[in-house]
Amino acid sequence: MDRPNTGADVDQEEAVRRALEKYYRDGKPPWDTGVTPPELVALVEGRGEGQGEGHGALPPGRALELGCGTGTNAIYLARHGWEVVAVDLVDRAIEQAREKADAAGVAVRLLHGDATRLDELDAPGPYDLFFDLSCYCGIPPHRRDAYAAGLTRRAAPGALLLMFVYGPGTLGDTFAGVTADEMRARFAGWELIDVTPGTNPFPTFWFTLRAGEA
Numbered sequence: 342m343d344r345p346n347t348g349a350d351v352d353q354e355e356a357v358r359r360a361l362e363k364y365y366r367d368g369k370p371p372w373d374t375g376v377t378p379p380e381l382v383a384l385v386e387g388r389g390e391g392q393g394e395g396h397g398a399l400p401p402g403r404a405l406e407l408g409c410g411t412g413t414n415a416i417y418l419a420r421h422g423w424e425v426v427a428v429d430l431v432d433r434a435i436e437q438a439r440e441k442a443d444a445a446g447v448a449v450r451l452l453h454g455d456a457t458r459l460d461e462l463d464a465p466g467p468y469d470l471f472f473d474l475s476c477y478c479g480i481p482p483h484r485r486d487a488y489a490a491g492l493t494r495r496a497a498p499g500a501l502l503l504m505f506v507y508g509p510g511t512l513g514d515t516f517a518g519v520t521a522d523e524m525r526a527r528f529a530g531w532e533l534i535d536v537t538p539g540t541n542p543f544p545t546f547w548f549t550l551r552a553g554e555a
């Protein structure tokens with residue numbers, strides 16, 4: 342549940358936002374590789390290991406990407422038949438994503454906004470797939486329940502959430518990091534069906550969660 346923000350909470354959100362905006366203002370952020378991760382390819386195209394049981398291609402449906410950056414993976418999903426909505430906190434990232442989607446000739450609905458305040462955006466869902474490539478792990482802890490609730494309200498029965506995260510202590514003082522135990526506790530009504538360590542020299546993880554069928 343959302344709790345009233347303290348002054349320190351507001352300061353933390355502002356610090357995160359300013360840090361992210363600076364990355365995009367300064368040029369190409371270090372994460373903006375333009376490469377779709379094999380973990381998403383495996384889920385969408387049905388190749389490789391991971392994501393719990395079953396390695397067949399996921400039938401295209403509706404997808405919501407949280408923290409889409411310049412849109413590499415939203416465009417990838419659209420190219421594979423998905424109806425995609427993608428959200429990012431930084432307007433410059435969304436502008437670049439629009440340019441890339443136009444150049445690629447694919448339709449992606451790109452929204453400038455906060456993944457923890459989805460009710461303020463035109464993104465009602467339901468969605469069959471949520472994708473988050475290191476957005477949640479940078480969200481201040483006091484906004485994480487709101488993030489989980491927003492996805493839960495928009496999840497189609499059995500929807501999947503594929504998320505890449507940095508572990509605690511790996512992102513400096515501004516960004517908090519995340520653990521598997523936290524995911525289990527925070528995403529009530531979802532099942533954590535796969536945890537695959539990332540290939541980085543510090544703790545990173547790919548989490549796959551499945552929403553309940555009710």
Ligand SMILES: C[S@@+](CC[C@H](N)C(=O)[O-])C[C@H]1O[C@@H](n2cnc3c(N)ncnc32)[C@H](O)[C@@H]1O
Pocket residue numbers: 361372373374407408409410411413428429430431434454455456457473474475476479480
């Ligand atoms: C590490 S970057 C990764 C971007 C993109 N997923 C990629 O891999 O290229 C994290 C992204 O999440 C966005 N972000 C962080 N907090 C957010 C929030 N509360 N709502 C929406 N986007 C957010 C940032 O602006 C940034 O673009």
